[in-house]
Amino acid sequence: MQFAFTDDQLAFRDAVRDLLARECPPSVVRDAWTNKHGRTDTLWTRLGEMGVLGAALELTDLDLVLVFEESGYFAVPEPIVEHVAVAVPLLPEPTRAATGAITAVTSLEGQGAVAYGNSADVVVAGSDAGVELLEAFEVTTLPNSVDGSRRLGQVSSSGTGSGVQIGDRDVFRRAFDRGALGTAAQLIGLTRRMLDMTVAYVSDRNQFGVPVGSFQAVKHHLADARIALEFARPLVYRAAWSMSEEDPDASVHVSMAKAAAGDAANLTAAKALQCHGAIGYSYEYDLHLFMKRAWALAAAWGDASWHRSRVGRAIL
Amino acid sequence: MDLTFAPEEEAFRAECRAWLEANVPRGLPSGDTRDGFGVHLEWERALYGARYAVVSWPEEYGGRGASAMEWLIFEEEYYRVGGPQRVTQNGIFLLAPTVFEFGTQEQKDRILPRMAAAEDLWCQGWSEPNAGSDLAGIQSKAVRDDAGGGWRLSGQKTWTTRGAFCTHLFGLFRSDPEAERHRGLTYFLVPLDAPGMTVRGFGRLDGDEGFAEVFLDDVFVPDTDVLGEVHQGWGVAMATTSSERGLTLRSPGRFTATAARLIELRRERADPHDTRLRDAVIRAWTDAEAYRWQTFLTVTRMSAGEQLGAESSMTKVFWSDLDVRMHELALELLGADAEHDDSGWMKGYQFALSGPIYAGTNEIQRNVIAERVLGLPRK
Known part of the structure; x- marks a missing residue:
């Protein structure tokens, strides 16, 4: 038992973190809410140059889990999990996707609406019937996501009919689990971010002549959020290991991770808002960018109830 | 990994x-x-x-x-x-780690084998009537007895688990009357049959005589029964609290076992179509697994040389709240039978309710988490 990441895995995470800290401040996330495509101008290319977009061709789910966690921390408005974790490993010709020349998104049964379909070049679509690659498709726009950067749609194939079959039912199930795992990791990152923002705010904001973070009522809210993070995170890392090792119970481990991470993120969003007071409720303040991403991702790729139900089928 | x-x-x-x-x-x-x-x-x-x-x-x-x-x-x-x-848990899990860390060779040789063999039975003498959550408010005194080569202890300890059945007490006493709060305390090891000791058992919530109060009236303790440095008892004791709140006192195995019993109970008692109970049982099992994996993460860090610090407060809140939730759920599964349940769940529920109180209340733990893990201002 050695439950720790390698220096290489941590170094990769740190490199991505440095890039995102520079290139994905909240202003970039906010811009994606109102711009044409809901994405960033340059980050996709930068991630391609760094090797993140094609990383799954060489690296394992475990190698990537911390990268997805960082993408959550910065609320990166790009289809990182869909493209990197799910689609690229399945593409017959992944070169252009790996560099970022094209964007692949996913339309897997169970993930919910298709995010970023409006700017996709290819779609990996799947269900228990199998997985296919759609190069000609139509996107029907759905009502707006609570997270303004996530442009939602439904995808259907068009033109010459159905897509190219690229996988069977087992491939679909593994693809879905990779999406759920990557999303769970993003929720861990979002939880950390909301906690960091709130700790900074309540340490700085004075009322009654003292920082509001010195009041026990505020401390206890944030302690509860920190506890939820503490006990969700190991489940996510453990699920990543199980996926990498092709553990027969990996799906159950992914479901435990997604349920716990979604619950932790939702709890932390509520605590963060309450501890910010009115400022957190204002649209100009950045907290809501992270809260809304958390709400969206906690619901996507199977919400906590759905995943617990899947755990139940294994243990009850 | x-x-x-x-x-x-x-x-x-x-x-x-x-x-x-x-x-x-x-x-x-x-x-x-x-x-x-x-x-x-x-x-x-x-x-x-x-x-x-x-x-x-x-x-x-x-x-x-x-x-x-x-x-x-x-x-x-x-x-x-x-x-x-x-x-024997209060000796083997709470005192022993402190003896290993601070005890002299003579103390280790004298105390540990008899503790392991359940010949000497140790109870904890920390809380006092006016020093509970505010443990640093300890008033029981240790007065120097140079002629006797030791100390004379006076005062009262309480909430001493199984004190009426044990043979020895480890406790904190104020050895420097000039010092305040955390300073000037000394950690003593005292036989309960020493002259001047009076132990009175009393009932806990479930009626068992699991509590005791201990009265000390000029009880002589030789220098060889001081654990760690004189006046440094607070630091010595804190090494024990980390063990108590952390994984040694309540390891994950207890809670994964309770979760497994809960799954059995649901199978026997619940309407299989009741999705709310089903979800609650799965959540309890997942939480127990989360504690297990968080512990493996922690043990990996410790084996790499890291010290377990204020993080142990997160562990304590998590397992104690989880234990209450699991027992509440069991009673719900038992329905009207919960009232006269003799399978252990009602008894266990009452014990679980002590979890958020003992070893430092969960309110104190949340303060510790906020201040020492998150870095929020103390005042």
């Missing part, structure tokens, strides 16, 4: 499982009653005889020199087969 157990760990698990399955007694009375305590001591001595009482201790003190991971494995197996409460 490697989340598998090593072959020798698997072998150790198999050995523990075989012995425990053959030897764990069933249906023992509560160890928090005078008669029940005696029955439990027989079990503790059987554990000692098979060298399972203190597996993580060095062999010369009665252990097996087991690693932290092996100790966790032992705990998983112990509670999986329904092993009884450990009535």
